[in-house]
Amino acid sequence: MKTLIETDSMIGKILGKQGYEEDTSYRLLSWCGYIDVGEERLLHNYMTGKTLVMEPGEDHDTKDLKPELIADWFLVPEDSNDVQLLEELRSAMKLFDYKKGINSFKILTTTDCNARCFYCYEAGIKKENMSRENAEKTVGFIEKVRGEGEVTLAWFGGEPMMNTEVMDIICRGLKDRGIGYASVMTSNGYLFDEEQIEKSVIDWNLKNIQITLDGTKKIYNKVKAYTDAEDDPYERVLKNIRNLADAGVRVNIRLNMGAGNFDDTLKLIDELSAGFSENENVSAYVSGLFQELEKDDVTLKKDLSEKLIIAAKKIADSGLDRPKIKNIHTRTGGCMADNDNHIGISPSGKLMKCEHFIFDRLVGDIDSGKDDELSKGWKERMPDGDLCGKCTVRPVCYRLEGCPVSHPCDEFEQREFTLRKESQILKNWELINRKGAKNVELTAVSDNEIC
Numbered sequence: 001m002k003t004l005i006e007t008d009s010m011i012g013k014i015l016g017k018q019g020y021e022e023d024t025s026y027r028l029l030s031w032c033g034y035i036d037v038g039e040e041r042l043l044h045n046y047m048t049g050k051t052l053v054m055e056p057g058e059d060h061d062t063k064d065l066k067p068e069l070i071a072d073w074f075l076v077p078e079d080s081n082d083v084q085l086l087e088e089l090r091s092a093m094k095l096f097d098y099k100k101g102i103n104s105f106k107i108l109t110t111t112d113c114n115a116r117c118f119y120c121y122e123a124g125i126k127k128e129n130m131s132r133e134n135a136e137k138t139v140g141f142i143e144k145v146r147g148e149g150e151v152t153l154a155w156f157g158g159e160p161m162m163n164t165e166v167m168d169i170i171c172r173g174l175k176d177r178g179i180g181y182a183s184v185m186t187s188n189g190y191l192f193d194e195e196q197i198e199k200s201v202i203d204w205n206l207k208n209i210q211i212t213l214d215g216t217k218k219i220y221n222k223v224k225a226y227t228d229a230e231d232d233p234y235e236r237v238l239k240n241i242r243n244l245a246d247a248g249v250r251v252n253i254r255l256n257m258g259a260g261n262f263d264d265t266l267k268l269i270d271e272l273s274a275g276f277s278e279n280e281n282v283s284a285y286v287s288g289l290f291q292e293l294e295k296d297d298v299t300l301k302k303d304l305s306e307k308l309i310i311a312a313k314k315i316a317d318s319g320l321d322r323p324k325i326k327n328i329h330t331r332t333g334g335c336m337a338d339n340d341n342h343i344g345i346s347p348s349g350k351l352m353k354c355e356h357f358i359f360d361r362l363v364g365d366i367d368s369g370k371d372d373e374l375s376k377g378w379k380e381r382m383p384d385g386d387l388c389g390k391c392t393v394r395p396v397c398y399r400l401e402g403c404p405v406s407h408p409c410d411e412f413e414q415r416e417f418t419l420r421k422e423s424q425i426l427k428n429w430e431l432i433n434r435k436g437a438k439n440v441e442l443t444a445v446s447d448n449e450i451c
């Protein structure tokens with residue numbers, strides 16, 4: 001047995017090593033799982049983040065390994081309450097990791113959009129553009145509430161590029177006040193041109209952009225149904241992806257896959273692979289449009305889950321997933337909604353916790369500030385579903401009661417979620433074997449798992 005990835009350092013400090021009691025009978029912690037890799041097997045502890053490589057013939061019952069497996073919380077006493085252990089660890093991690101102030105701002109420049117995707121959750125909502133006055137006030141608000149260090153601005157919409165003037169005002173205002181910032185954006189990528197790309201790098205300090213593609217040319221153009229299309233939108237967006245990446249912006253392409261576009265998604269992955277696999281600044285991932293399926297249609301859900309796994313594997317084989325080593329361990333939060341260091345700002349200057357709630361369930365405004373009592377409501381955890389109590393990946397799953405798209409899994413969703421985690425652990429194994437363990441830098445898991 002050897003160690004592939006060590007216990008997360010904060011978790012290691014909190015838990016320490018588990019003591020060994022001679023007369024006690026031990027069993028595998030509920031939050032540990034095996035993953036086969038040829039002759040060897042990985043044993044991952046989802047609570048601590050530690051991954052072991054087991055030699056052929058070894059497992060957690062191998063006598064010689066017991067002292068080490070107990071010390072590192074792979075084995076726990078037979079009567080251990082694993083849920084309690086995990087939740088106590090979570091509470092301690094939250095105290096340990098407390099940061100003062102807000103350093104991440106999701107700014108909706110507009111709720112308007114130049115595309116008309118059939119699945120858009122914002123379809124039909126009131127159109128609002130952020131005014132110059134609110135952009136100026138946003139700068140003052142950021143100055144007042146920010147924590148230490150640089151702030152991150154996440155431009156969002158609608159389509160944020162439909163109101164670039166407010167991005168200019170906010171970035172200029174922060175620069176004038178000596179506040180460091182970097183930005184990221186979620187966009188359809190259609191409205192960029194050379195001048196905007198230059199501006200995004202120099203003025204907005206844009207580091208990363210997420211652009212969604214819904215299919216190859218014909219399907220993409222039909223789904224997006226741009227209201228202002230003058231040329232071939234698919235070709236134009238691909239060109240913008242290339243130009244943004246060449247200008248140093250990392251482009252993460254989200255491939256939306258529903259019940260009906262599996263074959264086309266595979267074709268799209270081939271096209272992207274041919275165009276971008278050599279470009280380190282371009283990556284891709286596949287996301288399932290489960291919301292378009294009937295809630296209880298188990299067959300379609302299972303079918304989509306399986307197809308997502310195939311598509312994700314094809315992306316990985318093409319090299320477009322740009323894997324990084326990630327330590328997969330206990331999460332202490334769900335998303336921006338329960339994160340005290342994050343706030344959303346709507347075009348009218350209202351403070352939001354979730355991008356799905358722009359007009360209600362708000363938590364204040366840029367004039368009077370954030371209401372902590374209202375924010376508390378967003379922190380409620382989703383109650384356990386039938387499968388959660390013994391679900392191996394429970395430590396890395398954190399869902400919120402108020403989340404409009406979250407629910408306890410059925411068995412297919414649980415399998416899909418587990419396979420996603422296992423595939424990250426396998427990637428870690430591949431990357432470490434490729435690079436040599438000493439060169440590895442661990443990146444904590446911080447991505448939003450749900451929306």
Ligand code: SF4
Binds near residue numbers: 387389397399407408
């Ligand atoms: S919601 Fe799903 S993934 Fe999360 S703990 Fe429950 S069964 Fe597991």
Ligand code: SF4
Binds near residue numbers: 337353404406
């Ligand atoms: S995960 Fe849910 S609560 Fe969080 S931002 Fe997304 S939709 Fe909102």
